[in-house]
Amino acid sequence: MPELPEVETVRRGLEPHMDGAKLERVELRRADLRFPFGENFITSLEGQTITSVGRRAKYLQLDIDNNLVLIMHLGMSGSFRVEASSVAAQPGNFTLPKGVHEKHDHVIFHLREASGQPCRVIYNDPRRFGYMALIARSNLEDHKWFKDMGIEPIGNALDGAYLATKFQNKKAPLKSALLDQKMIAGLGNIYVCEALWRAGLAPTRQAKTLAQKSGKPTAMADRLSVHIRDVINEAIEAGGSSLKDHRQTDGSLGYFQHRFAVYDREGEDCLKSDCKGEISRMVQSGRSTFYCGACQK
DNA sequence: CCATGACCCTGTAAGC
DNA sequence: TGCTTACAGGGTCATG
Numbered sequence: 001m002p003e004l005p006e007v008e009t010v011r012r013g014l015e016p017h018m019d020g021a022k023l024e025r026v027e028l029r030r031a032d033l034r035f036p037f038g039e040n041f042i043t044s045l046e047g048q049t050i051t052s053v054g055r056r057a058k059y060l061q062l063d064i065d066n067n068l069v070l071i072m073h074l075g076m077s078g079s080f081r082v083e084a085s086s087v088a089a090q091p092g093n094f095t096l097p098k099g100v101h102e103k104h105d106h107v108i109f110h111l112r113e114a115s116g117q118p119c120r121v122i123y124n125d126p127r128r129f130g131y132m133a134l135i136a137r138s139n140l141e142d143h144k145w146f147k148d149m150g151i152e153p154i155g156n157a158l159d160g161a162y163l164a165t166k167f168q169n170k171k172a173p174l175k176s177a178l179l180d181q182k183m184i185a186g187l188g189n190i191y192v193c194e195a196l197w198r199a200g201l202a203p204t205r206q207a208k209t210l211a212q213k214s215g216k217p218t219a220m221a222d223r224l225s226v227h228i229r230d231v232i233n234e235a236i237e238a239g240g241s242s243l244k245d246h247r248q249t250d251g252s253l254g255y256f257q258h259r260f261a262v263y264d265r266e267g268e269d270c271l272k273s274d275c276k277g278e279i280s281r282m283v284q285s286g287r288s289t290f291y292c293g294a295c296q297k
Numbered sequence: 298c299c300a301t302g303a304c305c306c307t308g309t310a311a312g313c
Numbered sequence: 314t315g316c317t318t319a320c321a322g323g324g325t326c327a328t329g
Contacts, residue, residue, distance in 0.1 A: 002322060034305065034324090058323075076323055077307075104307085127306045129323060172299065181324085188322055243322065263322095286302070288320085 002074040004153065004186030005235035005256065006246070007058045010080055013249030015053040017082050017121060018062065020114030022049050027108040029101070034075060034131040044068055044134050057149060057185035061140075068134045071145070075129025082249045083120040084113070096120060107132065121249075150185040153232050158184065160222030167207040167221070174210070175203035175284050184228070190241065190263045191231055193290045197262045197272075198227035202296045203282075203289045234259070262290040270295060 002010075026045045028037055038044075045064065054061040062070040083099055096118045099108070107123040123130070135143050151157040166183050167174075177183060178192045187195075196203050201210075201224060210221040235241060240254035247253055257263075261271045262279050270277040270292040277294025 006322075073323080075305095076321070125306095126308065127321090129305065169298095176300085179323095190322060241322085246322085285300070287323095 002058050002076070002078065003188035003191055003235075003241075004058060005191070005232055005238075006240035006254070007055055007060065007074060007186075008236050009240035009248055009254060010074070011053055011055045011060055013082065014060070014080060014121065017084060017113055017119050018050050018109075018111065019053050020050065021111040021119065023047065023064075023109060024112050025110035027110065029106050029108070033106060033125060033128045035133070037132060038134055041132070041134060045070065056146065057152065057181065058188070059145065063137070064134075067137045069137050069140055070132065071135055072123070072132045073130050075125060075127060075131070077127040078123065078125040078130035079246055080249050081122050081124065081247070081251065083122065085117055085119075104128075148182050150181060150183045153184050153187055153228050154236075158229060159225050160218065163221040163225055164211040164218060168211040170207035172207050173203060173284055174201060174205045174207045175289055177207035178228075179285070179287075187228065187232075189287050190260070191228075191235065193262050194231045194260060195224065195228045197290075197292060197296060198231060199224040200272075200296055202293075203284060203291050205297075262292065265290060 023045045024047075026042045028042065031037065044066065049065045050062050051065050052063040054063065058073060060072040060074075062072070064070055083096060085096055099120055099122070102124060104124050104126045105122050106125055106128070109121040111119040111121060113119050123132075140146060151162065167177060170177050175192055175196065178187055178195070179189065193203070199220070201220060210218055210224065235256040238254055238256035238259070239248055239252070240246075241257040241260075242253040242255065243257060265279045266281040268279050270279060272292065272295050275292060275295040277292040279290055280293050282289050282291070
């Protein structure tokens with residue numbers, strides 16, 4: 001499910017329950033996801049308190065009060081659900097009703113929320129492309145997953161000048177360049193397609209054609225940067241996209257998929273006013289690209 | 298440097 | 314109804 005807007009939606013769903021919560025028990029229902037859990041995964045977490053629930057690109061980052069960071073990546077099919085009591089916790093030994101294991105529930109965090117309420121956070125991942133790892137806070141920036149990571153697509157760092165500079169000598173197709181996490185981290189297949197359509201730029205165009213010889217940003221690079229930021233922000237506001245029934249942590253559905261202009265719309269009419277084209281599908285670097293051949297140049 | 302394909306794993310939908 | 318195939322939001326690795 002996970003591009004940046006979906007991961008951010010998950011983060012916002014987890015934060016009220018996990019920020020300040022104590023990890024009373026960590027239950028692993030198998031030895032690995034995509035990678036094995038570290039040997040000390042459980043013992044490093046149990047009894048500790050979560051001090052913040054953050055995100056970098058498509059990675060969730062939970063700060064633990066023993067100077068470790070719990071990194072969680074959702075892969076293609078990972079999701080969380082929260083089981084919390086709706087009634088105020090009673091003093092003493094209040095506990096949640098026994099939970100029901102669903103297929104592909106792999107990790108269960110048994111929490112005591114900052115408020116004192118008991119809570120379970122359950123990670124489910126049919127394809128197991130997701131992963132979790134503990135990294136020392138002091139080594140985080142140097143870790144292989146983060147050291148070459150590009151800028152966030154939302155925020156001030158992304159503008160036409162950044163794109164023009166980064167793409168200066170890039171012969172790769174624009175679509176591939178935008179998927180490169182070393183350029184912009186967190187952009188995935190869907191939102192790249194959507195941003196290119198909004199900007200009226202062909203996914204096949206060489207990335208370097210957005211950069212001027214002088215190195216100054218072109219109108220195209222400016223336009224693209226604006227549309228990337230807009231589409232990501234709009235998707236976050238909409239609670240992400242609910243493909244394949246992916247749900248938010250409270251079980252509700254995001255609805256941004258209803259606003260896809262090109263993704264999964266092969267053969268349908270282009271939605272740009274005055275454009276008579278229809279949406280095509282092609283494969284670039286092994287992934288589907290959806291685009292309008294008539295208005296994306 | 299770049300492009301392509303295989304791979305990790307399971308579920309779903311389409312086609313026969 | 315069953316079987317087979319293609320495909321899916323990510324990311325890494327080997328190969329040419």
